[in-house]
Amino acid sequence: MRHIISVLLENEAGALSRVAGLFSARGFNIESLTVAATNDLTLSRMTIVSVGNDNIIEQIVKQLYKLIDVVKVTDLTATEHIERELLLVKIDVNQNTQADIDKKIDEFSAKIVDVSEDTYIIELAGQSKKINDFLDSLGAFKILEVSRTGVTGVCQRRES
Amino acid sequence: MKLNGAQILVKSLKNESVEHIFGYPGGAVLHIYDALDAQNDIMHILVRHEQGAAHAADGYARASGKVGVVLVTSGPGITNAVTGIATAYMDSIPMVVISGQVPSPLIGNDAFQEVDAVGITRSCVKHNFLIKDIDQIASTVKKAFHIASTGRPGPVLIDIPKDITIAQTQEPTYSGVVDMRSYQPIVDGEPEQITRAAELILSSKQPIIYAGGGCVIGNADQELREFTRQLNFPITQTLMGLGAYPANDELFLGMLGMHGTYEANMSMHDSDCVIAVGARFDDRITANIDKFCPTAKIIHIDIDPSSIGKNVAVDVAIVGEVKSVLQDLITALKDKKTADISTWWSQIKQWRSVDSLAYQTKEGVIKPQTVIETLYEVTNGKAIVTSDVGQHQMWAAQYYHFDEPRRWINSGGLGTMGFGLPAAMGAKLAKPEMDVACVTGEGSIQMMTQELSTMLQYNTPVKIINLNNGYLGMVRQWQEFFYEKRYAMSYMEALPDFVKLAESYGHIGIKVEKSADLKDAMIEAFKQKDRTVFLDIITDPNENVFPMIPSGAGHNEMLLAGRDEMASINDEGLNLV
Ligand SMILES: Cc1ncc(C[n+]2csc(CCOP(=O)(O)OP(=O)(O)O)c2C)c(N)n1
């Protein structure tokens, strides 16, 4: 099963490589990983999406806790949570395709953030599924570049 | 007062009560050596190879319970130490390694003797630091010792660039406490889990205690003894646990696992309640995991939450220091009546009567088992015994009956050949009043003979018991059993004259070729209180370690000496090591 694991850790040089190293050394899989400082600049929040059975996810959580820099680990998928991912996609646009592409953008409430003579850069935030669906719906057009942030998320309870 | 970084580092080490450092100098640490030279509280032991430094600090830590300290230079200094660091990591040994680094402005430039020490060691340390500022030195040393010695112990590396050792600043205060929001090791077990464990223990009819290295490292030997005797339960120990519970006690079934006794492994297999104390269900212990303890409920006590449920699903998990948890269990079980386990004990006695460690002696050949038995006799079972890795290691574990913890020092987790000799030197420095023996093989000893020179310089008299079977015996045994006796590269045609080797390093060498001479030679060696003696003992080249659970088999599928001389193995087993 797919899990979203939220890790609060010391904002120290090398913390990211400790986590990445742990996943590769123990053969855990990473679908995506995002990291940035929090409002407290001494702390970073890392969000990892991984796929594994319950035993594997339990080991991932425990092994993350074992890292000295890690303050807190939460499996967001175990509770009510909000997850979002940001997509930026660069797409070829011409007279023949523009109307159809505009329609798709409307349909998904995506946003054009940059326009050139023959390209759009489109932004879309949402759950990963929505982003996949949007990209699928653009399948008929010429996608030039895709950049996704990977998932980030928060727990809906007041105290996580 | 203004001090330079190197002086602050040395003062920080003194503040941690460091008395011995094992190390080797080089460009990046010259300032640190200069600061060490200017003081007398810390003794520096100059090894002959950085791997030796790490193993010696490791042996020192295991024998004394203190943190072992290593100092090496950048580049090849730290890469040479990596095997020793990984060895300590696998066995959860408290160690602080200080490595020099190229000056900060050169980091990342492929400078002379630059390696990414923090990157290289990341997967074999509990934690590591790269010091970026002179103001971090004192607090980093404090944290490093705290992390290395608390929770599940392990090695911690501090990488310090040369410019930072040279920079000067006002002397800092060396604080006495560390508080890290991200590192809060658990001490006590949850009361609810203790109660559940106690209930399970009281209702069990075929219980067994399976105690591991955590009981030694966690200084829980007294609690383990009280707990076991309170219940009158059978107890087995892992290779790493030996000595925590006295081997000569009636309740002790011997070691379990691949080369464990018949009674220990059979009891594990048939048990209805396994109480794992400071052990981690390693593959050398469980054998085929699908056949492991098929009918048992499992209670697992461990300091490391990630050890629990990693290899084996457990019924009651107690996270905490084994010492504290055992104390709580002892209290919870006080004056409670256990189930009648007399039938279980008679079954165990039957298994015991198989006498699975019996071996056949042969006229004219020295049996390796006899050597260990003689060592036991001559030292009254009171020596610290370190070992290398191979058949000799298993025989030492099986035939030297350790009655006290921190007497048996070996590389169980990583299985590092070369560990034994430097570890013995470290142990002797930690416990100068004790006899220290290093049980080794002609293969293993050759990985670290250079430390004989260090041992002369610092006068650390150790008795080297070389079980010279002329083979990489453990490899040969597997080839005999599982590769149809194709002995690929397990024979060394060109062995040195070990007597002359010892003599050239200023020690005493004695060669023993006849059974009749064995005991006298051993007595003579231990009489030489102030000398290192190398006993080169020519042993039966064809002897194998029994009992043995071949890879892929279960605890109840052991091979016994003289009964199942030829082992077989299935394809699944061949894939395992
Ligand atoms: C550094 C290292 N290399 C290789 C091995 C694999 N290995 C395990 S036991 C062994 C043979 C050891 O030979 P010896 O020291 O003579 O001991 P014996 O088994 O003969 O008692 C080898 C090569 C190891 N454990 N460590």
Ligand SMILES: [Mg+2]
């Ligand atoms: Mg040998």
